[in-house]
Amino acid sequence: MKVAVIGTTGYGGIELLRILHSHPVFQIQSIHSTRGEVPIWKEYPHLFNINDQVLEVINPEEIAEKSDLVFLATPSGVSGQLAAQFAEFNIKLVDLSGDLRLKNTNDYTKWYKHEAAPQTIIDKAVYGLTEWSREQVAAAEWISNPGCYSTASLLGLGPIVKENLIDPASIIIDAKSGTSGAGRKPSRTNMHAEMSENFKIYKVNEHQHIPEIEQQLLEWNEQIKPITFSTHLLPISRGIMATIYVNVKENITLSEIYKIYEEHYQADPFVRVRPEGHYPSVKEVCGSNFCDIGLHLDERTGRLTIVSVIDNLMKGAAGQAVQNANIMTGLDETTGLTFIPMYP
Amino acid sequence: MKVAVIGTTGYGGIELLRILHSHPVFQIQSIHSTRGEVPIWKEYPHLFNINDQVLEVINPEEIAEKSDLVFLATPSGVSGQLAAQFAEFNIKLVDLSGDLRLKNTNDYTKWYKHEAAPQTIIDKAVYGLTEWSREQVAAAEWISNPGCYSTASLLGLGPIVKENLIDPASIIIDAKSGTSGAGRKPSRTNMHAEMSENFKIYKVNEHQHIPEIEQQLLEWNEQIKPITFSTHLLPISRGIMATIYVNVKENITLSEIYKIYEEHYQADPFVRVRPEGHYPSVKEVCGSNFCDIGLHLDERTGRLTIVSVIDNLMKGAAGQAVQNANIMTGLDETTGLTFIPMYP
Amino acid sequence: MKVAVIGTTGYGGIELLRILHSHPVFQIQSIHSTRGEVPIWKEYPHLFNINDQVLEVINPEEIAEKSDLVFLATPSGVSGQLAAQFAEFNIKLVDLSGDLRLKNTNDYTKWYKHEAAPQTIIDKAVYGLTEWSREQVAAAEWISNPGCYSTASLLGLGPIVKENLIDPASIIIDAKSGTSGAGRKPSRTNMHAEMSENFKIYKVNEHQHIPEIEQQLLEWNEQIKPITFSTHLLPISRGIMATIYVNVKENITLSEIYKIYEEHYQADPFVRVRPEGHYPSVKEVCGSNFCDIGLHLDERTGRLTIVSVIDNLMKGAAGQAVQNANIMTGLDETTGLTFIPMYP
Amino acid sequence: MKVAVIGTTGYGGIELLRILHSHPVFQIQSIHSTRGEVPIWKEYPHLFNINDQVLEVINPEEIAEKSDLVFLATPSGVSGQLAAQFAEFNIKLVDLSGDLRLKNTNDYTKWYKHEAAPQTIIDKAVYGLTEWSREQVAAAEWISNPGCYSTASLLGLGPIVKENLIDPASIIIDAKSGTSGAGRKPSRTNMHAEMSENFKIYKVNEHQHIPEIEQQLLEWNEQIKPITFSTHLLPISRGIMATIYVNVKENITLSEIYKIYEEHYQADPFVRVRPEGHYPSVKEVCGSNFCDIGLHLDERTGRLTIVSVIDNLMKGAAGQAVQNANIMTGLDETTGLTFIPMYP
Structure with a gap:
């Protein structure tokens, strides 16, 4: 099966190449970027002698002809336009940006501060939080791949929200991410000298993943109220931890909560x-593509602490994209994703 | 004025030496440790040619004779016993450990998992959260210096708790600390290879600073209920951020909250x-000895996010200890503490 | 084919598990440690739900019966004794320690500061710098796997030393390693708070890899004189760079040098x-298992700078061990080692 | 005494502010930048409530009227032009850039790849490697402050080169720097995600500090031949280590070398x-402003290893600039520079 990657020179794109290199079924037919026809190893020397492909211009018709599936690893604002160009062709598509995630275009405009993609384009895509939408993903032509913070937060909250066991107005997510989450565009915020030995909070209650998380929570449980959501920058390259606080309904024990989580995720190879x-x-x-979850119920306060961690470039981006692509194409979802975490 | 430092070889002790070296009034009369008579620069080579002092055994009588004030930078469990030995002598004392902080010895035993110091010893010490107890500190003979997490959390919460403007059961503190906070005893948890590119949560709702924080909150506002408190390890050496979430009472605006904070802290040189x-x-x-505070009120949820940062070895330990010692001895509280933060 | 790993709880052992997990031929029959019968995931939680194996005691006879090959990831001093116990059994063996590397036991005693293994045991092992001893490895029963610094240094120096194109007394190696190279035993040197934002030099001209490097250089070129060798600790977990300086013979050009390196390594899948x-x-x-090499000839000085980098836990330990094991058992040397480097 | 700082928003400028804030004699009269009239704390929030000064445009005449001394913390290429504008006014000047360091303008053009400042401007400045040119500094109107790598290298090499005890063609400097050395302009090379857990070599034998180092070495000893010089980027914010290799003349012992170094530097407060x-x-x-030196003589090779470390923003930039300014204005050279290193 042949795949194309658009937006290859970002961190999400380059992580797709890492996975696809060892994927037993998907073959990288072509890689694309607006950067011009440069061998990818010149942008990323770690690919020297491994990947000899040259970045190509983006011609949707040609891509659709040659490949069975395309990954859009392009930024928000770009992906929506590109997706629209692919709409008339017969090719599966997985978009890693935020452009197809919010079903309500007003929400998009409000949180992303620029215009949304056309509603028909947005409606064509299934929100691919794999563990919670496996059947829709299997039937989908287009996938909107969840955000990194959203993935960690939603996998952490899913079981207890779905079971309606919390105070719906009590959700607080304190999220921390490595600096690769901000992409590869140099800025003062992302300079090594500024981040080394540092830890920053940013976009307090203003992050564009908020409406995405709320949209999914409401689908699970329509009583859910707006969440509190803080994002922080960790002085590491990869990794997200979401520390989540909720008030649970009375009389629930930690064992019961564990039972719910374990049952929900027992068949999910990537949630531990x-x-x-x-x-x-x-x-x-x-x-790795794992999302690991820890739970603590404080009897003094009746509050549950949920700890959810992922690699933002894997389960938070390229890994989940491949997981979804596997399912869309009838493969086992773990195909090409059976890496053990690298430690230390 | 002459001061002695006991427990010099820990990170708190060594930071005291850094401050005291440039302090215009306090002179380091002697440094002490159970480690034996070693020049301090052999333990800390950065002090070569700067500090020629040799670690001495701990003889309270002799110390009390030669010095006007003693800093105990010893671990919890040790400080209480040492303090008891100083009780009969005429010397001011600032203890950086947790041993004299909790007025209720049952709380101490429960959270510290070993026996508390005698009640009389504990009662002799004033809790030295400087900005909130300047008068008591000025009158004190003994100071119990606040914990690092407690300092960041309490300075962040003080004004709004004192003014009774929050739901008293809504306090959640998500705290993150650099690895120097765990002291200088090697352990697997603190190894560089384990912490580099890592971020960990630990002691979820079990940290011994919880009762310390609650004791002070209750002193400000007796309606306060138990708090939720998570601690995380950052892959940095120094620094604490406490991200604090509280539900504010209705109809309060962010401007009003700012006004309260700014008025409370306007005369405090180290709170920004x-x-x-x-x-x-x-x-x-x-x-530096600063505690910096940021505030955000989310109108969607009625929840206030308070961001409070300190250097855990300065305002969270040695810096606040010297600030308290300055006040106890009639000096301006900023004496010897006017460092600018080091950036980058 | 079945393999056993002894010394599993060190970083070398745990990296072996990472590789072997995805190895298409080798199956991990058993894992061993002196630590007692603990599930390995309790020591390394990243293996939770991935590896359910329990650490077993070390019984050479039983291991030799059940497995075809054993990896010794045990420390120097231990490996030699263990190897001796395996000598009478029919099992292939790859030792990752320094115990079987030095053919001259006096050298071992001098540089390792404890007694060497018996000469017969040492002589049984082939020094497995794969790219330079593929045939001997293929024929070997026992492999002594090269040290991490040695691998980076020797792969960098090999072609030009073998071709006799340098002043034999001019070799200087300035080597830098991540902290995982020092193993998993906590010590003050390896504490995060001490290494973060730090860079240290250690064992100046005293590192035990010096005689190992010289032994191989002399095998290539008997005129080689003692080398200058400095080791430094980088504030990273993984990775080694050896910056190597040599005076080249007159009239050699950089193009000629490149030609020699490229020809030497053209058939080597892991040297770039x-x-x-x-x-x-x-x-x-x-x-990854790559060793990457860069070259610069300074015409002002006639000196060649060779830059050689590896992942110390992969090509510097577990990766090369598996590469050797592949060859010993008739597999393609890249089997199970085709990871792309993880970037960023 | 009043001083002005030009180029305040770079890391060298901001470190000058840190030092000058506590300097007992120098007062910051004005700060300047081409960035426009912004309060400095908006560029560097750590200065909030500490420094209320606003960046001013650069008017040499006005600056010369109001201040006694001006620091140019501007980039190479800019400093030379600015210096020329100050030439006609009566004001002491310390330039932190490379523009006034090379007395031979051809060398400048070759290594800096742009045109040199006019020869008369260059000749006006004394090269301020303080420990080796104290008298010239005391008499100077203008100082060209040495480069960071140059300072570490030259202080490490000075005594043995001056005493003519080495093979003059044997100098190799393997230098490593933190990322603040590359300045505050964002670039891909300096991104946190690219540098975290990384270590890079760059400008092999091409760094512009090479002619600066050689110029000074030749002044000490005219037999010195071209040096080999490699620069590496460390994943830390601050700090330089130069590991230097030289062949010493026969029959010299390490004790004799120590004696030479200790005698040379015994009266120097900042060299340890x-x-x-x-x-x-x-x-x-x-x-801190210290340069620390370690020495090792390898009897097997007759080669001396010199380890020289500095904080690149202090002794490698702002610290040495103030040290020079102190001497130029008749103050004790340690004035305002008596910080202890911050550890850990």
Whole structure:
């Protein structure tokens, strides 16, 4: 099966190449970028002698002719336009940007601060939080791949929200991400000298993943109220931890909560609910497609602490994209994704 | 004025030496450790040619004779016993450990998992959260210096708790610390190869600073209920950020909240309330005695996010200890503490 | 084919598990440690739900019965004794320690500061610098796997030393390693708070890899004189760079030198000689078995600078061990080692 | 005494502000930048409530009227032009750029790849490697402040080169720097995600500090031949280590070498020659003006290894600039520079 990657020179694109290189079924037919016809190893020397492909211009018709599936690893604002160009062709599509995630275009405009893609384009895409939408993904032509923060947060919250076991107005997500999450465009914020030995909070209650998370939470449970959501920058390259706080309904015990999480995720190869008393650290999923979850119920306060960690470039981007592509094309979802985390 | 430092070889002790070296009034009369008579520069080569002092055994009588004030930078469990030995002598004392902080010895035993110091010893010490107890500190003979997490959390919460403007059961503190906070005893948790490119959560709702924070909150506002408190390890050496979430009472605006914070702290040289829309990062206080505070009120949820950062070895330990010692001895509280943060 | 891993809880052992997990031929029959019967995921939580194996005691006879090959990832001093116990059994063996590397036991005692293994045991092992001893490895029963610094240094120096194109007394190796190279035993040197934002030199001209490097250089070229060798600790977990300086014989050009390197390594899947003007960085081989080499000839001085980088846990330990094991068992040497470097 | 800082928003400029804030004699009269009239704390929030000054345009005449001394913390290419504008006014000047360092303008053009400042402007400046030119500095109107790599290298090499005890063609400098050395202009090379867990070599034998180092070496010893010089980027913000290799003349012992270094530097408050067997790490000088030196003579090779570490923003830039300014204005050279290194 042949695949194309558009937006290859970003971190999401380059992580797709890492996965696809060892994928037993998908072959990289072509790689694309607006950067011009440069061998990809000149942009990323770690690919020297591994990948001899040259970046090509983006010609949707030609891509659709030669490939069975295309990954859009392009930025928000670009992906929506590109997707529209692919709409008339017969090719599966997985978009890693935020452009197709919000079904309500007003929400998009409000949080992303620029115009949304056309509604018909948006409606064509299934939101691919794999563990919660496997059947829709299997039937889909287009996938809108979830955001990195959204993936960690939603996988952490899913079971207890769906079961309606929390105060619907009590959700607080304190999220922390490595700097690769901000992409490869140099800026002062992302300079090494500024981030080394540093830790920053940013976009307090203003991050564009907020409406995406709320949209999914409401689908699970229509009583859910607006969430509190803070994002922080960690002085690491990869990894996200979402520390989530919710008030649980009375009389629920931690064992019952564990039972719900374990049952929900027992058939999910990439979600690991850690045993009671164990909490995951970000390095324990580094380079892998796992989302690891830890749980603590404080009897003094009746509040549940949910710890959810992912590698932002894997389960938070390229890994989940391939997981979805696997399912869309009838493969086992773990195909090409059976990396062990790299530790230490 | 002459001071002695006990427990010099820990990170708190060594930071005291850094401050005291440039302090215009306090002179380091002697440094002490159980490690035996070693020149301090052999333990800390950065002090070569700067400090020629040799670690001495701990003889309270002799210390009390030669010095006007003693800093105990010893671990919890040790400080209480040492303090008891100083009780009969005429010497001011600042203890950096947790041993004299909790007025209720049952709380101490429960959270510290070993026996508390005698009640009389504990009662002799004033809790030295400087900005909130300047008068008591000025009158004190003994100071119990606040914990690092407690300092960041309490300075962030003080004004709004004192003014009774929040739901008293809504306090959640998501705290993150550099690895120097865990002290200088090697352990697997603190190894560089394990922490580099990592981020960990630990002691979820079990950290011994919880009762310390609650004790002070209750003193400000007796309606306060138990708090939710998570601690995380950052892959940096120094710095703490506490991201604090509280539900505010209805009809309060962010401007009103700012006014309260700014008035509370306007005369405090080491607390900087940042302007609206600005949030501090940990590196912006690195090496200094500042506590910087940012505030955000989310109108969608009625929840206030308070960001409070300190250098855990300065305002969270040695810096606040010297600030308290300055006040106890009639000096201006900024004496010897006017470092600018080191950036980048 | 079945393999056993002894010394599993060190970083070398755990990296073996990472590779072997995806190896299409080798199956991990058993894992061993002196630590007692603990599930490996309790020591390394990133293996939760991935590897359910329990650490077993070390019984050479039983291991030899059940497995076809054993990896010794045990420390120097231990490996030699273990190897001796395996000598009478019919099992292939790859030792990752320094115990079987030095053919001269006096050298071992001098540089390792403890007694050497018996000469017969040492002589049984082939020094497995794969690219330079493929035939001997193929015929070997036992392999002594090269040290991490040695691998980077020797692959960098091999072609030009073998071709006798340098002043034999001019070799200087300035080597830098991540902290995982020092193993998993906590020590003050390896603490995160001490290494973060730090860079240290250690064992100046005293590192135990010096005689190992010289032994191989002399095998290539008996005129080689003692080398200058400095080791430094980088504030990263993984990766080694050796910056090597040699005086080349007169009239040699950089093109000629490139030609020699490219010819020597053209059939070697894991050595990448970078194009002129390009130098590798350690992250560009992270997680992979590659050794990347850059070259610069300074016409002002007639001195060649060789830059050689590896992942110390891969090509510097577990990766090369599996590469050797592949060859010993008749597999293609790249089997199970086709990871792309993880970047960023 | 009043001073002005031009180029305040770079890391060198901001470090000048850190030092000058506590300097007992120099007062910051004005700060300047081409960035427009912005309060400096808006560019550097760590200065909030500490420094209320607003960046001013650069008017040499006005600056010369109001201040006694001006620091140029502007980039190479800019400083030379600015200096020329100050030539006609009566004001002392310390330039931190490379523009006034090379007395031979051809060398400048060759290594800096743009045109040199006029020869008369260059000749006006004394090269301010303080420990070696104290008298010229005291008499100077203008100082050209040495480069960061140059300072570490030259202080490490000075005594043995001056005493003519080495093979003049044998100097190899393997230098490593933190990322703040590359300035505050964002670039891909300096992004956190690219540098975290990384280590890079760059400008192999092409760094513009090479002619600067050679110029000074030749002044000490006219037999010195071209040097080999490699620069590497460390994943830390601050700090330089130069590991220097030289062949010493026969029959010299390490004790004799120590004696030479200790005598040369005995009256120098900022150079610390460490005792035999001790080597400095970069964190041991962090935030201070020290240059620490370690020495090792390998009897097997007759080669001396010199380890020299500085904080690149202090002794490598702003610290040495103030040290020179102190001397130029008749102050003790340590004035305002008596910080202890910040550790850990």
